[in-house]
Amino acid sequence: MITTQSLNERWSAFKEQNPKTRIRDAAKELGVSEAELLATQIGETVQKLDGDFRDLLKDVPTLGHVMALTRNDNIVHERKGVYEKVSFRDQTGLVLGPDIDLRLFMSHWHFGFAVDENGRKSLQFFDLDGLAVHKIYLTDKSDEAAYDALVQKYLAADQASPIVTVPYPAKEADPAGDDVDVQAFQSEWLAMQDTHEFFGLLRKYKLDREQGIRLAPEGHSQSISVDQLKRIFETAAERELPIMIFASSPGCIQIHTGPVKKMASMGPWFNVLDPEFNMHLREDQINSIWVTRKPTKDGIVTGLDLFDQQGNSIALVFGKRKPGIPEMNEWQAIVNEVIAA
Structure with missing residues (x-):
């Protein structure tokens, strides 16, 4: 068992040797979770939060303009704005502002912390296994007094007890899909009236997302390269076309809707660096990218699905749209032009 003190000492030594390494990567190097690493600073720069995090999130609008951050191993999604229209139905929730747009799965929100990193204040939330699910950072437009009041309201009475993380069981291998009735699956794909029906289709035929896409009817899925993906982004920026970018952790899906403007590649990262939206995509970890075309009652919906080497979803990209x-x-034209070129 690693004591908090010994872990703190190991992390201090690690930071001295690797001052630019982010905490998520440091945790992997040290063989612990990010939450455990963060908890070593309780009483210094970190405070434990407690209570119903659904209630806490309903209070986040009082902070005003903030930065919402959701990520997985291969994409970081940062969107600035105000939390608006926060609502819950049991353990699922929504934030439906024009800037901050989230889908929340609260069964994955187990630990919460208030963090002050050299004056950069944030609220950070973690899954039972210590994996970060969502973070909220103050900006220079935020209400710091409201932040301090929120932290005091949800401050855990017991700051001394160590947090106890529990690793999730290893994900079972998905079925290969060899026994799937492909013709029936494709017929149901062509009969879809809403893109959300795709999830039910995958469950029915016991397929993971990438397997389902590979089995799509002819003309309804197509593999593209990372360079083509970047060209789609660049063309959307040139034509000032608003797009939607979805990134998720186990406990949150975060959506950017709007234009992208400034793009830059830095090492293995492809970045969008706009004032209100930043995206950092680890392009060298992308194993496959698929253009999908799903029928709906409103016509075809064209999306981009990005997967890593384990078949995990990295991100989804669409043209801006709403049901109905x-x-x-213009979005279909960009995708088709890049593919044809």
């Missing part, structure tokens, strides 16, 4: 409104022809 057909997809923009």
